[in-house]
Amino acid sequence: MRRFVGRWLALLVVVTVFGALFVKLGFWQLDRLEERRATNTVLVGHENAAPIPWTDVFTKPITDADAWQRVSATGTFDAEHQFIVRYRSSATGPGYEIVTPLHTASGTVLVDRGFVVKPAGEDFPSVAPAPPSGPVTVVGYVRRDEQGDTGAVDPIGNSVRLVNSEAIGRTLPYPIANGYIGLLTATPPQPGTFVPVDTPEISDGPHFWYAVQWFMFAAFAFVGWFAMVRKDIVELRRAPGASEAAEQEEDPHGPAAD
Numbered sequence: 001m002r003r004f005v006g007r008w009l010a011l012l013v014v015v016t017v018f019g020a021l022f023v024k025l026g027f028w029q030l031d032r033l034e035e036r037r038a039t040n041t042v043l044v045g046h047e048n049a050a051p052i053p054w055t056d057v058f059t060k061p062i063t064d065a066d067a068w069q070r071v072s073a074t075g076t077f078d079a080e081h082q083f084i085v086r087y088r089s090s091a092t093g094p095g096y097e098i099v100t101p102l103h104t105a106s107g108t109v110l111v112d113r114g115f116v117v118k119p120a121g122e123d124f125p126s127v128a129p130a131p132p133s134g135p136v137t138v139v140g141y142v143r144r145d146e147q148g149d150t151g152a153v154d155p156i157g158n159s160v161r162l163v164n165s166e167a168i169g170r171t172l173p174y175p176i177a178n179g180y181i182g183l184l185t186a187t188p189p190q191p192g193t194f195v196p197v198d199t200p201e202i203s204d205g206p207h208f209w210y211a212v213q214w215f216m217f218a219a220f221a222f223v224g225w226f227a228m229v230r231k232d233i234v235e236l237r238r239a240p241g242a243s244e245a246a247e248q249e250e251d252p253h254g255p256a257a258d
Helices: 002-047 165-169 207-238 240-250
Strands: 070-077 083-090 093-104 107-117 136-143 180-187
Touching (some): 070 107, 070 180, 083 107, 107 136
Parallel strands (some): 107 180
Antiparallel strands (some): 070 136, 083 093, 136 180
């Protein structure tokens, strides 16, 4: 019997550790659900608001709370310093994006001019499509810098993997604002087949059901332990001599017979 009790306790410790981990992961998914709902609320509010001057937002490092506001800016594109953002994708397939600095009377801000589909079998272009010349007014979303390792954020020539204003700014001969604008419309319109970058999906995502799964894993762990203990007890009751024999094996120097 003692052998069974020792096994039950050892497995109970293991089940408790993993059960606590599963519960922690479940609550982590619920926290992510709340964060996503808060982001959705902000996004819906920004979608329903009229565009505001870009200088009302780009006065500090852009955060998640600033992202996806609609802003407007008027200036001229710097066609000499454009960047091809490679390895992007959308619902239409793989492709790339073009980021171009926009000089305004209040400073310079990067503008992601949109997504371009890359035909199958073709390489990324070596030269970015020209932006509209002369004064242009753009309306777009506020975007925060994308984060990654040095190899992803630092441009190599005019190519880059992620849009990070700090890293791109180090290659430019003038200062730029933190963050960037994701273009929606331009007046006059830009030539080419640009597609605006999609906004985040407004939904709860999979976080609730992921949380349910982790809680179920925790429950299954304890139910499995209980089922094993019950099975051992049933077997011991069916063979009462077995436990005595097991105890004698564990203690061969037990009490001597009278």
